[in-house]
Amino acid sequence: MDSTGDVVDGSYCGAMTSLPGLVGSSDTPPAPSLSPSRANDFAQCPLLFRFRVLDRLPEPPSAAAARGTLVHRVLETLFDHPAAERGLSTAVSAVPEAWEHMLERRPELHSLVPTSELDSWFAQAAALLGTYFTLEDPFRLSPSQRELKLEFQLPEGPLLKGVVDRIDVAPNGAVRVVDYKTGKAPRAGYGDSAAFQMRFYAVLLWRTQGTLPSVLQLMYLGDGQVLRNSPTTDDLAATEQRIARTWSAITDAARSGSWRPRRSPLCGWCAHQAHCPEFGGTPPDLDSADVRRATGIAV
Numbered sequence: 104m105d106s107t108g109d110v111v112d113g114s115y116c117g118a119m120t121s122l123p124g125l126v127g128s129s130d131t132p133p134a135p136s137l138s139p140s141r142a143n144d145f146a147q148c149p150l151l152f153r154f155r156v157l158d159r160l161p162e163p164p165s166a167a168a169a170r171g172t173l174v175h176r177v178l179e180t181l182f183d184h185p186a187a188e189r190g191l192s193t194a195v196s197a198v199p200e201a202w203e204h205m206l207e208r209r210p211e212l213h214s215l216v217p218t219s220e221l222d223s224w225f226a227q228a229a230a231l232l233g234t235y236f237t238l239e240d241p242f243r244l245s246p247s248q249r250e251l252k253l254e255f256q257l258p259e260g261p262l263l264k265g266v267v268d269r270i271d272v273a274p275n276g277a278v279r280v281v282d283y284k285t286g287k288a289p290r291a292g293y294g295d296s297a298a299f300q301m302r303f304y305a306v307l308l309w310r311t312q313g314t315l316p317s318v319l320q321l322m323y324l325g326d327g328q329v330l331r332n333s334p335t336t337d338d339l340a341a342t343e344q345r346i347a348r349t350w351s352a353i354t355d356a357a358r359s360g361s362w363r364p365r366r367s368p369l370c371g372w373c374a375h376q377a378h379c380p381e382f383g384g385t386p387p388d389l390d391s392a393d394v395r396r397a398t399g400i401a402v
């Protein structure tokens with residue numbers, strides 16, 4: 104992906120059209136599924152994938168993840184307002200209500216931010232929103248879709264699932280897939296997981312709608328960088344093959360029962376060190392019903 108500082112792309116501004124027939128499937132068959140996040144988990148560490156997808160071990164709430172969800176919620180609802188009202192003040196004033204919405208759904212988040220630290224918490228979200236407004240002008244945008252759920256049954260594989268933050272469609276029909284990140288852009292050579300996530304979304308659009316996105320755009324609100332990529336059908340075919348290889352490796356692990364830990368600097372963010380042999384822990388016994396539910400493999 105190339106990096107640019109200039110994000111406001113006039114070809115996607117002004118009057119927008121809708122993407123024909125773009126709807127998310129709501130009928131989820133009882134079949135194994137795979138999202139880009141979980142595929143990235145397996146690539147990072149097969150044992151982490153097992154803990155999250157098969158064992159479904161609980162993880163404590165993460166401040167970074169909660170902050171990200173909060174900002175995503177505000178940016179999603181920002182476009183409910185008339186264009187002329189989509190200013191930074193509107194976004195910032197929506198932060199407390201968005202947080203209340205999250206607390207209603209996930210009461211465990213109460214412990215993450217004590218009442219005495221709420222002002223600081225909201226200020227952090229406001230700073231990220233301020234960066235967003237330096238990158239593009241929501242007055243001039245009318246997204247075709249927000250928080251779009253997409254699913255595609257990979258032949259002889261899992262149900263591929265993804266939620267796209269935003270899709271813009273230019274008057275000429277060009278489609279832009281936009282994803283907000285509340286962290287900083289990865290250093291050179293460390294952006295593979297985010298690039299893979301975007302191409303995973305592009306595969307979903309391509310396979311379900313026959314749409315080849317013109318632009319995949321990652322907006323890093325932590326440092327104001329934007330990464331863009333224009334995929335080709337060959338790129339997406341290669342991504343689909345990569346997904347199929349990942350699934351093949353997952354089902355191999357399910358058959359063999361070998362979910363190898365892969366130690367890396369990312370272990371510092373792993374919530375499961377207590378169960379990880381790399382850190383002196385012991386994984387819980389694996390339930391064959393969980394293996395079958397998550398992978399379709401009977402063991």
Ligand code: SF4
Nearest residue numbers: 148364365370373379
């Ligand atoms: S601590 Fe590291 S090696 Fe162990 S499960 Fe987590 S990511 Fe994998």
